[in-house]
Amino acid sequence: MINVLIVEDDPMVAQINKKYTESLEGFVVCGICNDGREAIDIVINSHVDLIILDLYMPKLDGISFLKEIRKNQFMTDVIMVTAADEGDKLNESLKLGVIDYLIKPFEYERFKDALNKFKLRYEIFNTKVVLNQKDIDKITNQNYINFGEDLQKGINEITLKRIKKILKNYGKEYFTCEEISEKIKLSRVTVRRYLEYMTELGKLNRDVEYGEVGRPKTTYRVI
Template sequence: MTKQTFRVVIIEDDPMVQEVNRQFIEKVPYFSVAGVAGNGADGVEMVKRLKPDLVIMDIFMPVSDGIKTIRRLRAENQAVDVIVITAAKDSETIHAMLRHGAVDYIIKPFTFERIRQALENYRRFRLQLQAEGEMSQAHLDQLLHRREGGSAFALEDLPKGLNPVTLQQIIDYLSRQSAPLSAEEVAEHVGIARVTARRYLDYLEKNGRVRRAVEYGGIGRPTHRYVMCSRP
């Protein structure tokens, strides 16, 4: 994937949550915080000025709450995506935000892992849309399914300790390679330990998604290399 950085504006009235959100977002590669606003009205003006890719938005805010804010962003045709992070968990509010185009909805209290998953899903979806140009209905359905589900693999289907977002990153990376790669090469690209990468690769091999080849050369242990299997 390209190393394009996605710029984020945070719209949140609680200073402590602002800082937690900022730290979490900037821990995720390829995301940076362009600005922070304490209410929806200021947030809209900040979006108009900074032109970010993404807004991370609360619902309960003074001056203009999250629903009014996302409505205004859409009414003014601001080309920005929205992820909601809020304590609001009633179906009416959730439906209102999704109806106005929120790409994800995270309920407080939240974890770094949940935000990381949301941002990585968003980045993957955006980059694939940019790269593909025209696409078939089947490919579009696949992209939309992955965006909603976070991965082609359900969390409950994975062994303990494996994350579906990381698994999908590995699949995406291997799918773009013509030559088999070692666990160390995969680990370096994804940003995980070699032993961890080996666990993901072994899981993919057991499920018929990758093929393992043993490479002998010189003194020492042979190198195990992995390549994606052709899809049926």
């Protein structure tokens, strides 16, 4: 069995992650922690194969937790689960050995995909002493997110897909940044960055509405 440690300060989210994890064959949750300090003690004193880690936590956040366990030579695999979509946080997490990055609210199928890809990686490394090219291709092609050049522009592929999914509901109707921000539960600044990015690519049309009172309102429409 693959031992999974869930590090999440929201009790309801932690239980959802536990339910999702244990619904998959071959996985068992060996512990749930609500802060990074407690999680470090479990990693030191228990056998943990995979950590499902929240980024923002009390006492010790996810990035600091990763730095701490890597400094102490614990190379446990980590899947980051967070509501944050900042490119700099993602980049730093990947450099610290995070193998996947799930942005809340994620769908069960995406969570399942992340764990099954880890399982494939885990089984290859634990059953074979010598790897052939086919084994290596399975690991490198399936277990890491390919963000391409978008990451350099502060664009996260998963968040972009979430926004595109919401925009489908509008058809040819105009919408505002504020409306999308409310639906996707991200800041208006973040959503505006994605809408402007899509506008630059020619995917959206941007317009400005001038009311009788107040500031002009920027609206968007799918082309």
